[in-house]
Amino acid sequence: MKSNFDLTLMLARIEDAIRPFPKAAMFELAERGYTSLFEQLISCIISIRTFDETTIPVSLRLFEIARTPQEILKLSPERLSELLFGSSYPEQKAYTMLGIARTAIEQYNGELPADFDKLTEMKGVGPKCANLALGVAAGQAAISVDIHVHRVVNRWGFIQASQPEKTLKALEAKVPVEQWIDINRLLMPFGKHICTGNLPKCSTCPVLEFCEQVGVTKHR
Ligand code: SF4
Structure with a gap:
């Protein structure tokens, strides 16, 4: 994980970036x-x-x-x-x-x-x-990890987990409860439209400076 990693700031930037896309x-x-x-x-x-x-x-x-x-x-x-x-x-x-x-x-x-x-x-x-x-x-605080959330947080270098179930446990341990629902709400569209499976849009990504781009070999 990068030393400047700041989840709150990243989620705020992601919120702005996904505004044009459909909600989850x-x-x-x-x-x-x-x-x-x-x-x-x-x-x-x-x-x-x-x-x-x-x-x-x-x-x-x-x-x-x-x-x-x-x-x-x-x-x-x-x-x-x-x-x-x-x-x-x-x-x-x-x-x-x-x-x-x-x-x-x-x-x-x-x-x-x-x-x-x-x-x-x-x-x-x-x-x-x-x-x-x-x-x-x-309204119960709960993190839900789908394939997009799993991919994004592992690329950040924030989590190192091979499967969504393990990512869920790791996120529960690391993310403050107040931000749990935002993880789903924001990272699902973010993963779908910006940090995509193939060719993520790193060059215009709002959180590039905080991201280790783990496993990313080609990007847009
Ligand atoms: S910099 Fe690239 S790998 Fe990192 S979050 Fe943004 S799109 Fe994803």
Whole structure:
């Protein structure tokens, strides 16, 4: 990590730099009023291996028909997969959603618990979606590490971790709790549009002076 590394200043510069780009899907959906834990968890499931450009319209299409556990459970697996068309693995995701909706009703009176362990006990709910949904919907401090966040913080030289799960643990240890939600909100679009997988835009990057560019061999 560079000696001048200053996460607060970097996040402020990144906030400015990503303004022209679309927000990460779940933050965009929250702004449009889909703020319940259930809706956020469902849209995160939709987002798995799916571009934000698809996640947002697919989520909106589904929520027009069903946005609560009760409404989802009224749909057959076939109808639900149809509504998820465009997202990857729609059949598998339909079963995951029906399972989440059933658990919400049978075990928690129709309201998902704002509890990481209870959410990740449900089939198909991983730490990334549980943390992101808890962060956005329940205001619970939680870091969610997707492939973009993982790549960016490792390139900075801030974290040295081979997998997103290890990056999550390392970030939790190093980043002040007040900044946890910003890590997701800012670094997902930053990784998608500026610190891209191939040819990151280092020459115009607002945090170049703080970044070790670990593993970057070619850039724009
Ligand atoms: S300088 Fe390059 S590698 Fe570092 S954060 Fe910016 S775009 Fe990513």
